[in-house]
Amino acid sequence: MEWCQSIPKVELHAHLNGSIRDSTLLELARDLGETGVLVFSDFEHVILKSDRSLVEVFKLFDLIHMVTTDHTTISRITREVIEDFASENVVYIELRTTPKKNKLIGMSKRSYMEAVVEGLKSINSVDVAFMPHDVDTHSPLNSLSIDNNCNVTPRKRIYVRLLLSIDRRETTEDAMETVKLALELKDVGVVGIDLSGNPIVGEWTTFWPALQFAKENGLAITLHCGEVPNPKEIQAMLDFWPQRIGHACFFEGDNWEKLKHLNIPVEICLTSNIRTNSISSLDVHHFAYLLIFCDQKLESPL
Ligand SMILES: CNc1ncnc2c1ncn2[C@@H]1O[C@H](COP(=O)(O)O)[C@@H](O)[C@H]1O
Structure with missing residues (x-):
């Protein structure tokens, strides 16, 4: 574990919103509980439960979104x-989030993302390179920090890139707005x-x-x-030829063949898949299958 x-x-x-500290969630929920918007003990019970089905996961996200609504919280x-990923020695992260609108508090998708960027700018415990021009490809991953006594210590650096998520509950217009926003925000990573x-x-x-539209514009x-099992959707998504796909828990023979043929990498989430019961155990997880396939490719690159 230490090695990891x-x-x-x-x-x-x-x-x-899937990576928030439990302590922060509980603190925010306690504050909201005091205003009567939610019942803190119910929230606490749901947050501290470690295994939950996929259906329960999405109910949990609705709860989380209730406590992370305003700009200040998004920045925090x-x-x-x-900071948490950097402390675990993540040196490059692609952080994804769904830009949200809330007229009641004057939040637009853009202002939501501005709050995210504010949050990135406010980090001073590690070096955060999140704008493309922050990236100096020749610099080592650790930069130097000099304290008041002129002691030089290496500082951690984390490279951050952002992905804007479209939620399947949204409309075509919402999705288009997110893509246009992503294009406007290329300069901030x-x-x-x-x-x-x-x-x-x-x-x-x-x-x-x-x-x-996103694809045509270079995103x-x-x-x-x-x-979930949905063979028609899986086929159509692979035909779309995305740069990557996430999960792939319910792929069958043809799907794997197409994925390999198109060379589409899979973002595997072992913990998520097991905890949500999407995959019954690590022994039967498709990670091993994909690893063997990658290995074979490396051995015979042609
Ligand atoms: C478990 N597997 C999953 N499958 C699909 N979507 C997921 C997910 N886990 C998270 N999300 C998506 O990410 C949102 C929370 O982060 P943001 O509010 O965007 O930062 C969830 O509302 C859901 O849309």
């Missing part, structure tokens, strides 16, 4: 999430679009125009794909 903690890591599948959780949300909700074709696309 200490090696430098790359994190490609982190949802902002962004800061904490990046937005590199792509993710399609996520409850996989049994909506039709992915609703988002096809926005995803196609990378990653799709949550095959998190």
Whole structure:
């Protein structure tokens, strides 16, 4: 475990509101409980439960979103999430989040993302390189920090890229707004679009125009794909040829063949898949199958 903690890591599948510290969630919920908006003990029980089905996961996200509504909180959780990943020696992270609107508090998708960027700017415990011009490809991962006594110590550096998520509950217009926002925010490190949300909700074709527009304009696309059995959707998503897909729990023979043929990498989430019961045990997880396939490819690169 210590070894796992200490090696430098790359994190490609982190949802902002899925990575919040429990202590922060409980603190925010306690505050909201005092105003009568929610019952704190119910919230606490749900947060501290470690295993939950996929259906329960999405109920949990609705609860989490109740306590992370305002700009200040979005900035705070962004800061904490990046600090936590850096403390585990993640050196490159693609953080994804669904830009949200809330007229009641004057939040637009843009102002939500501005709050995320504010959060990144406010981090001072580690060096955060999140704008493309922050990246000096020749610099080591650790930069130097000099304290008042002129002692020089290496500082951790984490490279952050952002993906904007489209939630499957959204409309075609919402999705298009997210893609246009992503294009406008390229300068602050937005590199792509993710399609996520409850996989049994909506039709992915609703988002096809926005995803196609994103692709035509140079944004990378990653799709949550095959998190539940849905052969038609899996085939169509692979035909769309995204840069990456997430999960792939319910792939069958043909799907794997197509995935390999198109060379589409899979973002595997072992803990998530086991905890949500999407996969019954690690022994039968498709991770091993994909690892063997990658190994074979490396051995015979032609
Ligand atoms: C467990 N597997 C999953 N499958 C699909 N979508 C998921 C997910 N886990 C998280 N999300 C998506 O990420 C949102 C929370 O982060 P943000 O509010 O965007 O930062 C959830 O509401 C859901 O849309």
